[in-house]
Amino acid sequence: MGQAAIAWQRVLRHLGHEGQVYADEVAPAWRSLVRPATELKPRADDFVLYHHGIASPLAGRVMLLPCRKGVVFHNITPARFYVGKRLEEALVSGRAQLAAMADFVDVSIGVSQFNARELEVAGHREVKVVPLFVEPERFTARSMDPKLSARLAKAGRPRVVSVSRVVPHKRMEDLISLHAELRQIAPGAELWVVGGFAAGNEDFKALKQKADRLGGVTFLGRVSHAELVAAYRSADVFVSMSEHEGFGVPLAEAMAADVPVLAFGAAAVPETMGGRGIVFDEKHFAALAELVQLVSTDAELRASLIAGQRERVAELSFSSTRDALARCLPSPAKRVKKTARPRVAMVVQRFGEELTGGAESLARQVALRLAPHVKLEVLTTCAVDHLTWKNELPEGEARDGPLTVYRFPVRRPRRLREFNRLSDSLFGKPLDFVSETHWLAEQGPLAPGLLEAIGARAGEFDAFLFFTYLYLPTAWGVPLVASKAVVVPTAHDEAPLSFQAFDDVFTAPRSLLCSTPEEAALIERRFPKAARRRIVGSGLEPLPAQPRRFREHFGITGPYLLYLGRMEAGKGVLDLVSRHQALVSAFHDAPSLVLAGAGNVQPRGTRVICVGRIDEQHKWDALSGALAVVVPSRYESLSLLTLEAFAVGTPVLGNAASDVVVGQLQRSGAGVPFALDDDASFGEAVKRVGVERAAMGKAGKKYAAQFTWDAVIGAYLDEIERIRRKS
Amino acid sequence: MKLMGKDLTPAKVMAFVTERLEARGLAGPAELDLRTDGVEARVDPLTFNLQALEANADATQGLPLETHRDGLAGRAVVVAKRVFRGVGQVFINEALGRQRVFNGHVRDSYAQLAAEVIRLRQRVEELEGEEEKKAVSTRKRK
Numbered sequence: 001m002g003q004a005a006i007a008w009q010r011v012l013r014h015l016g017h018e019g020q021v022y023a024d025e026v027a028p029a030w031r032s033l034v035r036p037a038t039e040l041k042p043r044a045d046d047f048v049l050y051h052h053g054i055a056s057p058l059a060g061r062v063m064l065l066p067c068r069k070g071v072v073f074h075n076i077t078p079a080r081f082y083v084g085k086r087l088e089e090a091l092v093s094g095r096a097q098l099a100a101m102a103d104f105v106d107v108s109i110g111v112s113q114f115n116a117r118e119l120e121v122a123g124h125r126e127v128k129v130v131p132l133f134v135e136p137e138r139f140t141a142r143s144m145d146p147k148l149s150a151r152l153a154k155a156g157r158p159r160v161v162s163v164s165r166v167v168p169h170k171r172m173e174d175l176i177s178l179h180a181e182l183r184q185i186a187p188g189a190e191l192w193v194v195g196g197f198a199a200g201n202e203d204f205k206a207l208k209q210k211a212d213r214l215g216g217v218t219f220l221g222r223v224s225h226a227e228l229v230a231a232y233r234s235a236d237v238f239v240s241m242s243e244h245e246g247f248g249v250p251l252a253e254a255m256a257a258d259v260p261v262l263a264f265g266a267a268a269v270p271e272t273m274g275g276r277g278i279v280f281d282e283k284h285f286a287a288l289a290e291l292v293q294l295v296s297t298d299a300e301l302r303a304s305l306i307a308g309q310r311e312r313v314a315e316l317s318f319s320s321t322r323d324a325l326a327r328c329l330p331s332p333a334k335r336v337k338k339t340a341r342p343r344v345a346m347v348v349q350r351f352g353e354e355l356t357g358g359a360e361s362l363a364r365q366v367a368l369r370l371a372p373h374v375k376l377e378v379l380t381t382c383a384v385d386h387l388t389w390k391n392e393l394p395e396g397e398a399r400d401g402p403l404t405v406y407r408f409p410v411r412r413p414r415r416l417r418e419f420n421r422l423s424d425s426l427f428g429k430p431l432d433f434v435s436e437t438h439w440l441a442e443q444g445p446l447a448p449g450l451l452e453a454i455g456a457r458a459g460e461f462d463a464f465l466f467f468t469y470l471y472l473p474t475a476w477g478v479p480l481v482a483s484k485a486v487v488v489p490t491a492h493d494e495a496p497l498s499f500q501a502f503d504d505v506f507t508a509p510r511s512l513l514c515s516t517p518e519e520a521a522l523i524e525r526r527f528p529k530a531a532r533r534r535i536v537g538s539g540l541e542p543l544p545a546q547p548r549r550f551r552e553h554f555g556i557t558g559p560y561l562l563y564l565g566r567m568e569a570g571k572g573v574l575d576l577v578s579r580h581q582a583l584v585s586a587f588h589d590a591p592s593l594v595l596a597g598a599g600n601v602q603p604r605g606t607r608v609i610c611v612g613r614i615d616e617q618h619k620w621d622a623l624s625g626a627l628a629v630v631v632p633s634r635y636e637s638l639s640l641l642t643l644e645a646f647a648v649g650t651p652v653l654g655n656a657a658s659d660v661v662v663g664q665l666q667r668s669g670a671g672v673p674f675a676l677d678d679d680a681s682f683g684e685a686v687k688r689v690g691v692e693r694a695a696m697g698k699a700g701k702k703y704a705a706q707f708t709w710d711a712v713i714g715a716y717l718d719e720i721e722r723i724r725r726k727s
Numbered sequence: 728m729k730l731m732g733k734d735l736t737p738a739k740v741m742a743f744v745t746e747r748l749e750a751r752g753l754a755g756p757a758e759l760d761l762r763t764d765g766v767e768a769r770v771d772p773l774t775f776n777l778q779a780l781e782a783n784a785d786a787t788q789g790l791p792l793e794t795h796r797d798g799l800a801g802r803a804v805v806v807a808k809r810v811f812r813g814v815g816q817v818f819i820n821e822a823l824g825r826q827r828v829f830n831g832h833v834r835d836s837y838a839q840l841a842a843e844v845i846r847l848r849q850r851v852e853e854l855e856g857e858e859e860k861k862a863v864s865t866r867k868r869k
Contacts, residue, residue, distance in 0.1 A: 076767070078767050084791065085791060085793070086790050086791055086793060089779060089782075089783075092770055092775060092779075093775065093779060095767060095769070095770035095775075096770040096771070096772040096775035096776060096779075097772065098770075099769050099770055099771060099772050100772035114766065117766045118766045118767055121766055121767070121768065121769050122769045122770075123769060185751075198795035199795070199796070199797030199798075199801075200794050200795050200796035200797040200798070200800075200801030200804075201793075201795065205797070265731065266765070267765055270731060273731075273732075275731070275732065275733040276732065276733060276734060277732060277734075278730055278731070278732045278735060278740075279730070279731040279732060280728055280729070280730055280731075281728060281729050281731075282728035282729075282756050282757065284728050284755075284756035284757075286748055286751075286753050287728055287744050287745075287748060287755065287756045290743075290744045290747045290748060291730075291740070291744055294740065294743060294744070301735060301740075304734040304735065305732070305734050305735065307734065308732070308733055308734030309734075
């Protein structure tokens with residue numbers, strides 16, 4: 001139910017509704033994604049959707065909320081399965097609450113026709129059906145955990161898998177009985193039960209003893225998403241013996257994982273299967289064992305079942321849920337006022353003259369240059385520091401030259417240590433939607449007011465320009481205004497780019513303005529259904545430079561290599577210093593290394609000169625006087641530093657691991673790539689620019705001449721006009 | 728046993744299964760109608776809540792003894808709980824005496840309010856019925 005609430009939050013964004021998820025009990029680690037229900041203070045025009053199952057104190061509170069309300073019914077296990085257990089009363093109580101809510105909600109939603117019927121029986125009117133959806137891309141072979149796959153590949157056959165908690169109404173004892181019959185005709189048969197269980201429960205202990213006597217039964221317990229996919233895909237058949245399902249998510253998942261499904265036709269099971277797979281109405285275990293064996297071995301029958309199941313999975317899609325939910329809720333107000341001058345909102349995680357950061361700097365340059373052509377407002381946060389998102393700038397309206405900037409407070413600062421720990425635990429693994437969304441919420445900046453403003457003011461703007469795919473205002477803001485959204489992703493090859501939770505950012509907007517052909521190609525590889533892409537990049541406006549002025553100001557003599565940017569390990573600065581130190585020890589006339597910028601690392605070394613943050617004039621002076629500029633960062637969507645160096649005739653040494661930088665060097669012929677982990681490669685590159693500096697500088701200047709702000713702003717205006725024409 | 732599925736021929740599959748069972752000297756499954764419904768009955772909240780308050784008004788009575796722990800630890804927990812209840816019941820009664828009285832008042836108050844709600848609902852229905860009758864007769868006169 002919690003997973004459904006998170007998934008529906010995404011669906012609602014696609015319908016233009018921004019919302020928060022609240023729960024009665026929320027573990028501290030999840031508070032970025034889910035807020036405690038005590039914080040729920042809806043306004044009269046808000047709409048609260050309450051997901052109901054077993055008895056909850058929230059049901060009573062929902063009835064009294066002073067706003068429009070809806071209940072989403074996920075069903076309640078019949079109490080007859082739990083007679084004499086503590087749970088019995090909570091189950092009956094949940095049904096009583098369901099009936100009590102009937103007169104206090106504006107809309108009642110069942111996640112299946114079966115649930116809708118139960119809502120009607122409980123006295124609800126205006127009952128609608130909104131099915132849950134499954135994302136088949138998350139259940140492909142690529143998502144399998146390799147370790148568990150390898151282990152399960154050694155198992156005997158046929159292999160039966162069942163996924164559910166070990167609780168009475170799931171009838172695990174029936175699975176064991178089926179397994180016993182199956183072992184009669186196929187002694188190597190295996191049964192894998194995926195799902196939580198209470199090891200101390202008497203019923204479970206009895207079940208386990210029986211399973212142990214039979215052999216070939218493995219209780220896998222709770223597993224990760226990748227392990228779950230491995231279990232589905234390693235099995236020959238998925239079997240459900242459950243006697244009650246309000247929808248049956250594992251049935252849909254098994255179909256998405258291409259494993260034939262055999263399910264007892266209880267409650268909503270036949271409806272969820274939609275005529276696909278095999279639904280049976282009697283638990284004749286010997287007959288079912290023969291059926292399992294047949295489905296496992298008859299290739300033609302398997303292929304037919306899997307093909308049919310794929311069709312059913314296509315029906316249980318995100319768009320089906322979205323369209324059904326759209327019919328249940330009021331449409332968000334759309335006020336579109338045509339004005340002669342386009343009205344544009346720019347959404348970016350941080351904004352201000354004083355900020356470092358390539359994407360933020362590009363956003364501000366674009367905003368200032370667009371201002372004469374459009375009526376532009378900037379929607380951003382109060383944060384300055386991109387590591388903590390701490391609120392440092394005042395909330396509300398502010399002016400930045402010709403621009404109006406609205407800043408919204410960040411609800412939850414980022415705790416970097418916990419965040420890095422979470423990232424380490426998630427990166428590089430196939431994940432479910434909730435885990436990815438949790439990471440996104442922790443990534444931030446989490447500014448609910450900003451997202452609300454995007455949704456609420458959707459009708460006031462002709463277009464929304466979103467900067468940087470990686471952060472929450474873009475990831476959650478784009479779906480709210482997808483038909484008017486232009487995204488400047490500034491994407492590079494990094495772990496989060498593999499998250500499917502970013503699909504919306506790349507597939508939903510009207511267009512993507514990429515910085516380089518390499519970035520566009522990367523996006524195309526990662527998101528085959530990505531929106532229209534256009535290479536735009538950034539303009540250049542070099543100041544007249546005097547290298548001597550920089551040298552004199554900072555006391556620098558002799559040739560020097562220059563790094564200019566954030567002083568962070570992730571930017572490759574420390575590796576660069578190591579390579580430079582090796583060069584210095586090998587050659588007495590090696591150039592110095594000048595490091596300009598601020599950050600959380602302070603490298604030291606022989607002939608390493610740190611000059612801190614420098615102003616714009618010093619930047620251009622430093623660039624023009626350098627023997628070469630070094631770009632050690634691997635993760636670049638566009639190396640602006642490279643283009644700026646080219647503009648003043650300075651060659652560039654770029655990290656060979658960065659496709660983007662290498663592309664820029666190759667297209668220009670004005671620099672040399674080097675391996676950041678190889679002293680010899682770095683030495684060779686320095687030697688080469690020393691010899692060819694003049695020729696490379698000339699080539700660089702010629703290449704940089706094409707990057708003009710007129711061309712860049714022209715492309716932005718063209719995209720805005722396209723949206724205006726079509727809306 | 729009936730099978731349901733668009734991507735197989737149920738009769739053919741069942742014939743195969745039955746044949747296999749017969750070859751093993753086993754009886755085939757019976758022919759039953761597929762169950763298509765089975766929705767749960769409405770639980771009237773006013774009645775249920777009153778029953779639940781009655782059933783739980785005595786806070787000195789413990790819930791069924793359960794533990795999620797396995798093995799010796801699990802058994803030890805259940806034994807410990809049972810011993811605690813046996814030895815400590817007199818103290819539990821003492822500590823929760825006022826709670827018991829309070830719960831009784833909550834139950835009785837709820838019963839009175841529930842009865843009042845039922846009476847008012849009936850009255851509203853009567854009045855709405857009378858209004859409807861009046862509206863019909865007015866329309867007829869016109």
